[in-house]
Amino acid sequence: MTFNALQAYQEIWGALLDEEFQEALRRASTISQVRVEELLAERRELVELCREVAGIKRRSIDTLEELVERAYRSLEAVRAKPYLAGDAEEARRIIGGLVGSGKLVVMAKSMAAAEVGLRGYLESLGNEVWETDLGELLVQLEGSKPMHTTTPAVHMTRYKAIKLISEKLGVKLKGDSVEEAVKAVREFLRGKIVKADVGISGANALAADTGAIILVENESNIRLVTSTPPIHIALVPVDKIVPTLLDAVKVAIVQAAYTGLYPPTYISIIAGPSSTADIERVRVYGAQGPRELHVVLLDNGRLKALKDPLLKEQLRCIRCGRCQYECPVWVHTANKWGGPAYGGPMGLVWTAITVDPIEAGKLSYLCLGCGRCDASCPVEIPLSTILRHLKTMASRSS
Amino acid sequence: MLNPLDVVKVIEDNVRRYGFPFPVPREAVYSWAKPLRLLDRGSTMLYTGALYQLTPYIASIVEQLSAIEGSRVSGLALKLSGILSSLGVSRLIVRPKGDMVSVVERILTSIVSLLERAEVKVAYPYEDDMYSGVLLYDLGLDELFKEHAVKVYRALKSRGAELLVTVDPHTTHIMRSVYPRYVDGYDLEVKSYLEVLAERGVRLVREPSGGKVVIHDPCLYARFENVVEQPRMLLRTAGFDVLEPRRSRKMTYCCGGPIEGLTPKMAKMIAKTRLEELREKSGTIVTLCPICYANLRAVAEGDVEVIDIALVLSGAKP
Ligand code: SF4
Numbered sequence: 001m002t003f004n005a006l007q008a009y010q011e012i013w014g015a016l017l018d019e020e021f022q023e024a025l026r027r028a029s030t031i032s033q034v035r036v037e038e039l040l041a042e043r044r045e046l047v048e049l050c051r052e053v054a055g056i057k058r059r060s061i062d063t064l065e066e067l068v069e070r071a072y073r074s075l076e077a078v079r080a081k082p083y084l085a086g087d088a089e090e091a092r093r094i095i096g097g098l099v100g101s102g103k104l105v106v107m108a109k110s111m112a113a114a115e116v117g118l119r120g121y122l123e124s125l126g127n128e129v130w131e132t133d134l135g136e137l138l139v140q141l142e143g144s145k146p147m148h149t150t151t152p153a154v155h156m157t158r159y160k161a162i163k164l165i166s167e168k169l170g171v172k173l174k175g176d177s178v179e180e181a182v183k184a185v186r187e188f189l190r191g192k193i194v195k196a197d198v199g200i201s202g203a204n205a206l207a208a209d210t211g212a213i214i215l216v217e218n219e220s221n222i223r224l225v226t227s228t229p230p231i232h233i234a235l236v237p238v239d240k241i242v243p244t245l246l247d248a249v250k251v252a253i254v255q256a257a258y259t260g261l262y263p264p265t266y267i268s269i270i271a272g273p274s275s276t277a278d279i280e281r282v283r284v285y286g287a288q289g290p291r292e293l294h295v296v297l298l299d300n301g302r303l304k305a306l307k308d309p310l311l312k313e314q315l316r317c318i319r320c321g322r323c324q325y326e327c328p329v330w331v332h333t334a335n336k337w338g339g340p341a342y343g344g345p346m347g348l349v350w351t352a353i354t355v356d357p358i359e360a361g362k363l364s365y366l367c368l369g370c371g372r373c374d375a376s377c378p379v380e381i382p383l384s385t386i387l388r389h390l391k392t393m394a395s396r397s398s
Numbered sequence: 399m400l401n402p403l404d405v406v407k408v409i410e411d412n413v414r415r416y417g418f419p420f421p422v423p424r425e426a427v428y429s430w431a432k433p434l435r436l437l438d439r440g441s442t443m444l445y446t447g448a449l450y451q452l453t454p455y456i457a458s459i460v461e462q463l464s465a466i467e468g469s470r471v472s473g474l475a476l477k478l479s480g481i482l483s484s485l486g487v488s489r490l491i492v493r494p495k496g497d498m499v500s501v502v503e504r505i506l507t508s509i510v511s512l513l514e515r516a517e518v519k520v521a522y523p524y525e526d527d528m529y530s531g532v533l534l535y536d537l538g539l540d541e542l543f544k545e546h547a548v549k550v551y552r553a554l555k556s557r558g559a560e561l562l563v564t565v566d567p568h569t570t571h572i573m574r575s576v577y578p579r580y581v582d583g584y585d586l587e588v589k590s591y592l593e594v595l596a597e598r599g600v601r602l603v604r605e606p607s608g609g610k611v612v613i614h615d616p617c618l619y620a621r622f623e624n625v626v627e628q629p630r631m632l633l634r635t636a637g638f639d640v641l642e643p644r645r646s647r648k649m650t651y652c653c654g655g656p657i658e659g660l661t662p663k664m665a666k667m668i669a670k671t672r673l674e675e676l677r678e679k680s681g682t683i684v685t686l687c688p689i690c691y692a693n694l695r696a697v698a699e700g701d702v703e704v705i706d707i708a709l710v711l712s713g714a715k716p
Contacts, residue, residue, distance in 0.1 A: 012399065013661075016661075022667075328654065328671070329664065332668070333664075366657055366660065368656040369617075371618075372621075376649075388535075390538070392539070394538070
């Protein structure tokens with residue numbers, strides 16, 4: 001995937017003039033800031049836990065190459081089928097090969113999927129593909145991209161969302177009731193999920209010792225997507241690998257807390273496909289859940305980033321999106337200030353790692369250097385320093 | 399929106415040619431100090447890095463850029479170099495925002511007198527009160543920044559400087575935390591005048607009717623240089639009731655200033671958000687940085703007053 005910084009600047013300008021966009025962001029960011037601030041003030045143990053997670057992630061990144069190998073072997077041991085995708089194209093090819101064409105595919109929100117342009121690719125192969133996270137579905141219906149890491153439709157007001165749902169899903173919604181809209185989407189998606197051939201998810205973390213994938217959520221769509229269709233494919237960026245299952249759960253808890261979701265409504269641990277051995281101890285795969293689990297480990301620039309001392313720091317990121325909500329620039333641009341998938345402080349760096357450091361650097365000039373992102377990040381990533389580093393890379397290239 | 403790469407280019411060229419991010423007459427930096435007859439050499443040296451003095455020029459340039467940015471609703475990335483020449487660069491030189499020049503002079507003069515009240519005698523490097531190069535650093539122009547920093551360091555050393563007393567957060571940060579990483583053998587100690595005043599116990603005139611003020615922490619003091627309690631303590635000593643906005647101290651909120659040259663529109667939106675938040679607590683907003691001062695003032699309406707801490711502390715409050 002490629003992108004162009006100047007074009008992004010033009011979109012940003014459009015966003016500044018769009019009052020509905022500005023209003024939606026203002027509301028969402030204020031609510032989110034206050035919520036997390038109160039949560040952390042009330043539960044000091046979470047602040048402790050995030051220090052611990054910062055340490056876990058530091059050590060994981062320091063031994064990343066070795067962890068990838070360990071995770072690969074552990075996945076095999078639990079009868080999941082592992083793959084290593086060097087770049088976005090390879091990830092698309094592997095997953096496209098598994099899905100084939102003419103299938104019904106349901107997806108649980110995954111930034112990695114957005115990173116490799118998975119939905120569009122599977123559609124181009126002749127599949128019917130649906131996002132099942134409400135926010136991500138709205139983004140799909142709008143034909144845009146996720147505007148925030150955990151809340152992709154943050155830029156939409158309820159009016160916009162309801163209009164999209166009624167127009168694009170062909171359901172009749174009266175008035176401006178969010179409840180009605182959620183109910184309509186639930187019915188629509190249920191119909192798709194029960195019939196789906198393949199479910200695709202990302203992961204919040206992957207434990208190298210056990211091959212277990214951890215997924216955290218509040219909608220329960222991830223539970224359905226990963227357990228209803230006969231095949232589950234998980235696309236997992238290699239930076240999400242941590243040494244142990246316990247480490248992985250800790251990462252998920254901190255990630256949820258820093259998005260304001262605490263306690264997390266659901267945490268799923270998935271280690272291998274579903275099976276039963278209840279009849280004569282004969283193991284049969286595909287009991288009530290999927291009979292196949294494929295795990296695609298995605299490199300796409302991450303292992304190369306290990307060699308740049310500053311880009312390497314970003315690999316600790318647990319994608320909580322805190323730095324986006326706290327950034328004075330992001331709250332006016334959302335991920336329009338970013339590349340094809342990621343935006344905002346973390347997103348510019350992820351764009352540099354996974355797409356193009358020079359174009360990401362050109363966008364970094366909008367960084368104020370104010371350091372609010374640095375101060376908010378649960379895993380102590382020096383974001384403003386990295387963004388300045390990207391500026392230097394961009395200016396040296398011109 | 400302006401094309402940031404063009405802006406960066408213009409700034410780079412200007413620093414190479416004039417030593418400043420845009421053309422400014424040299425005396426504009428040190429003429430305020432002439433009446434004070436400060437020694438031009440000494441170990442304790444007041445170093446402004448020219449940021450306060452540049453602010454009236456920045457404000458005027460931003461006003462002009464703002465008109466250009468707003469006139470192209472299509473949002474086309476504009477060629478800044480073309481615009482600057484069509485505006486005539488000379489117009490940019492001679493027109494600092496008039497009323498701000500005198501405010502800046504009063505602020506700097508007040509800082510010297512506050513230091514005197516704390517029995518700190520400072521020398522001043524006049525022609526060698528050079529621009530620190532903050533913007534070069536912020537824009538990631540590392541090679542040029544390094545070159546510039548070495549020149550500044552040598553000039554200050556040649557005047558006998560050992561302790562630099564700085565007056566704004568950007569210069570404090572760059573001289574204390576950044577120069578050591580770029581200049582070999584860097585050995586200057588750096589303190590903000592607010593730290594010096596707090597440390598040496600300045601005898602402030604206590605305002606009988608101080609009243610309520612709200613403090614706006616600049617990002618660099620609060621998050622990078624740990625200058626947080628000193629200004630509060632000084633304001634309280636001077637008899638003011640210091641109120642905190644929702645986002646303060648380490649989690650303070652930016653005034654938008656750093657991107658005013660790229661997108662004045664967004665910088666203003668950020669400043670407005672901050673101003674409203676501050677205003678909820680008090681109509682008297684105390685700033686500690688010239689960029690914050692100019693940006694918040696530019697969006698202040700009605701009975702809101704934005705005032706620099708040096709003027710508040712020296713009792714020169716209008
Ligand atoms: S950089 Fe830090 S704050 Fe931003 S998404 Fe990643 S972990 Fe969260």
